[in-house]
Amino acid sequence: MTTVALLGNPNTGKTTLFNELTDKYAYVGNWTGVTVEKKVGQIRHSHTKVIDLPGVYSLNPITKDESVVTNYLLGHSPDLILNVTNASQLKRNLLLSVEVLELGVPVIITLNMIDDLKRTGHYYNLKTLSTELGCPVRTTNARNKEGLTELKADLVRDQSEIKPNLPLKLNYPLMVNQAIRQAATSLTKDYKVEPKFAHWLAIQYINNNKVVRKYATMHQLKPLLSQKAYYDAQKFDDQIFETRLSFIEKTLASATEQLQSTQHVAI
Ligand code: GDP
Ligand code: K
Ligand code: MG
Numbered sequence: 001m002t003t004v005a006l007l008g009n010p011n012t013g014k015t016t017l018f019n020e021l022t023d024k025y026a027y028v029g030n031w032t033g034v035t036v037e038k039k040v041g042q043i044r045h046s047h048t049k050v051i052d053l054p055g056v057y058s059l060n061p062i063t064k065d066e067s068v069v070t071n072y073l074l075g076h077s078p079d080l081i082l083n084v085t086n087a088s089q090l091k092r093n094l095l096l097s098v099e100v101l102e103l104g105v106p107v108i109i110t111l112n113m114i115d116d117l118k119r120t121g122h123y124y125n126l127k128t129l130s131t132e133l134g135c136p137v138r139t140t141n142a143r144n145k146e147g148l149t150e151l152k153a154d155l156v157r158d159q160s161e162i163k164p165n166l167p168l169k170l171n172y173p174l175m176v177n178q179a180i181r182q183a184a185t186s187l188t189k190d191y192k193v194e195p196k197f198a199h200w201l202a203i204q205y206i207n208n209n210k211v212v213r214k215y216a217t218m219h220q221l222k223p224l225l226s227q228k229a230y231y232d233a234q235k236f237d238d239q240i241f242e243t244r245l246s247f248i249e250k251t252l253a254s255a256t257e258q259l260q261s262t263q264h265v266a267i
Contacts, residue, residue: 010055013112016142018052024030046156060209070211079159097133104167104196107135114139128255135165186223208237
């Protein structure tokens with residue numbers, strides 16, 4: 001069984017996509033400890049299970065409901081994450097994508113609500129976006145089922161046959177990079193944490209992610225805990241945010257295209 005997790009900002013069309021992708025026998029319950037609805041379904045005639053995660057703007061949650069997503073990623077390793085974005089609000093949406101891409105789990109990004117974007121006369125070069133982000137980028141209109149046949153084919157494919165995307169490596173300021181590398185190395189060597197996960201834990205911990213900090217305390221991850229005051233005093237979280245934002249702005253600027261006519265739109 002392959003597990004695909006739907007992840008994205010609120011109101012990007014995750015549940016609409018979920019309903020289109022899965023059959024009627026989706027299980028509906030609640031996530032542990034919160035009132036958020038949990039939906040798990042299966043893509044018809046496939047071995048692919050789909051999980052509809054609650055919408056979040058960041059993996060550093062503000063509310064308890066939002067912490068569901070970060071806790072899910074700390075406890076599970078889905079075979080694939082389908083990152084659903086609003087194509088017209090990519091600058092804000094990609095802040096979450098970057099956090100997910102840093103995890104190094106296979107990710108497919110879909111620019112959903114592509115119908116709204118087309119109406120603005122702007123478009124993105126999908127190949128450029130894909131190269132910069134280091135993962136496949138698709139377009140969908142979940143409401144009209146456009147792009148869903150192609151997307152479904154991506155999701156039911158045997159994920160072990162696909163070359164996984166590497167974790168996204170951003171050019172953080174030297175001191176931040178050093179701190180990440182030092183902590184990740186020690187977590188891997190002394191605490192047997194898997195290297196990609198150690199790298200992501202380090203970034204998230206340094207970035208003052210409350211759920212990850214609690215996780216580090218619970219698991220007594222000393223390489224992180226012992227440097228907490230230093231990370232905070234240096235305001236590394238601000239530097240991480242700035243780096244991510246400028247990466248996103250640069251990526252979008254290089255991928256933005258003007259629509260000449262609708263027939264140039266590949267969907
Ligand atoms: P979620 O919060 O991410 O689960 O988003 P929903 O699936 O609830 O969708 C939010 C709203 O966007 C609903 O009114 C949907 O009908 C609408 N929606 C979803 N996908 C699309 C799309 O591709 N294009 C347009 N125009 N609307 C969409
Ligand atoms: K909603
Ligand atoms: Mg929803």
